[in-house]
Amino acid sequence: xxxxxxxxxxxxxxxxxxxxxxxxxxxxxxxxxxxxxxxxxxxxxxxxxxxxxxxxxxxxxxxxxxxxxxxxxxxxxxxxxxxxxxxxxxxxxxxxxxxxxxxxxxxxxxxxxxxxxxxxxxxxxxxxxxxxxxxxxxxxxxxxxxxxxxxxxxxxxxxxxxxxxxxxxxxxxxxxxxxxxxxxxxxxxxxxxxxxxxxxxxxxxxxxxxxxxxx
Numbered sequence: 264x265x266x267x268x269x270x271x272x273x274x275x276x277x278x279x280x281x282x283x284x285x286x287x288x289x290x291x292x293x294x295x296x297x298x299x300x301x302x303x304x305x306x307x308x309x310x311x312x313x314x315x316x317x318x319x320x321x322x323x324x325x326x327x328x329x330x331x332x333x334x335x336x337x338x339x340x341x342x343x344x345x346x347x348x349x350x351x352x353x354x355x356x357x358x359x360x361x362x363x364x365x366x367x368x369x370x371x372x373x374x375x376x377x378x379x380x381x382x383x384x385x386x387x388x389x390x391x392x393x394x395x396x397x398x399x400x401x402x403x404x405x406x407x408x409x410x411x412x413x414x415x416x417x418x419x420x421x422x423x424x425x426x427x428x429x430x431x432x433x434x435x436x437x438x439x440x441x442x443x444x445x446x447x448x449x450x451x452x453x454x455x456x457x458x459x460x461x462x463x464x465x466x467x468x469x470x471x472x473x474x475x476x477x478x
Contacts, residue, residue, distance in 0.1 A: 264420065267292065267317040269336060270327030271302035274352055277393035278325060278384065279306035285423040292317035318343045323420065325350045325384075330367050337374040345377035348413040351437070352384040354444045366437035368407070379413035381406060382437035383421060386444045388451075391460045394425075401427040402460035405443075407436040429463070 264287045268275050271293035279302055282289045289308035293299040296312055303310035311317035318324045318340055328336055330353040337344075351368045363370070372380040383406045384392055395402045404426030408414035418428040431440060443461060451457045 264288065264416075265320060265322045266290070266325065266420070267311070267321035267323070268308070268325045268327050269293070269314045269317065269340075270325075271295075271298040272327065273389040274384075274392060275325075275327035276302045276306060277389040278327060278352075279303070279308045280393045281395070281424045282420075283307040285425075287420070287423070290317045290321065314340055315343050318347070321347065323348045323350060323416065325352060326371075327352055329353060330355055333367065333371055334374065337371060341375060341377075344375055347378055348410075348416050349375060349378045349380050350383050350417060351380055352382075354385050354441050354448070364438075366435070366441050368434055368437035368441075372409070372434060379408065379410040380434065381408035381410075381413050381417045382431075382434065382440055383407075383417050385437075386440055386447065386461050387426075388447070388457050388459070390458050392424075395460070396425060397458070397460050397462070400462055401425055403427050403429050403462050405429045405431045405440050405461070407431040407434055407440060409434045427462075 266282055266287045267290045268279050269292050271291055279289050279291050283306050290311050291299045291302045291308045292311040292314040299310040324347050351371050353367050368382040386405055391402050404421035406417045422428040
C-alpha cells in the first residue's frame with residue numbers, strides 16, 4: 264500500500280519503521296525537508312520535498328503531527344486529502360474539564376469533510392508503534408471511523424504491523440481512545456517505562472488461550 268506520513272518526529276519515525284518493515288511503500292514529509300530525509304534514511308522510507316507531494320500519491324495519509332498542528336496541516340493539504348483515508352494519531356497534550364467535549368479526530372473530520380478520517384495508533388507509544396509485541400503478546404490496535412471501507416483499510420494496515428486489530432466503532436469512539444491514551448500517558452509520566460500498551464484480555468485473548476490455539 265502507498266502510505267504517506269506527514270511528520271518526522273518520534274511517532275512519524277516509529278510508524279515509518281514498522282510500515283516499511285511490513286512491506287508498505289512509505290513516503291515521509293515534514294515541515295523541514297532535511298528532517299524528512301533523515302527519517303527516510305533511518306527507516307528505509309522515501310523522503311518527499313513537501314507534504315502535498317507525499318500525500319498526492321498515497322492511498323493512506325498518516326498525520327503524525329501534534330494536535331495543535333493539525334489545523335495548519337489540514338489547511339495546507341485540504342484539497343489534496345479529498346477522498347483519501349487520513350489517519351489521525353494525535354492526543355491532546357493536557358486534557359482538562361474545560362476542554363472541548365469532542366475528539367481531535369472529529370474536529371479534523373469537520374475540517375476535512377471530503378477526507379475519510381480514521382483514528383488509529385494514538386493509544387500506543389512510539390516504542391510500541393515501532394514494535395507492537397509486549398511479552399510475546401500483540402498489543403491492541405484500536406481503529407475508529409465513520410467510513411466502513413476506510414476503517415477496514417486501516418484495520419488491515421494495523422494488523423500488517425503486528426498489532427491485534429480492534430474495531431472500536433464510529434469516529435465518536437475516538438473520544439474514548441484519546442482518554443485511554445491520556446491514562447497511559449499519565450501513568451508513565453509518574454515514572455513508567457513508556458513501553459506500556461493496551462491489551463483487552465478475555466477467554467479468547469489470554470496468553471494461555473493464545474498458546475493453546477497454536478498447539
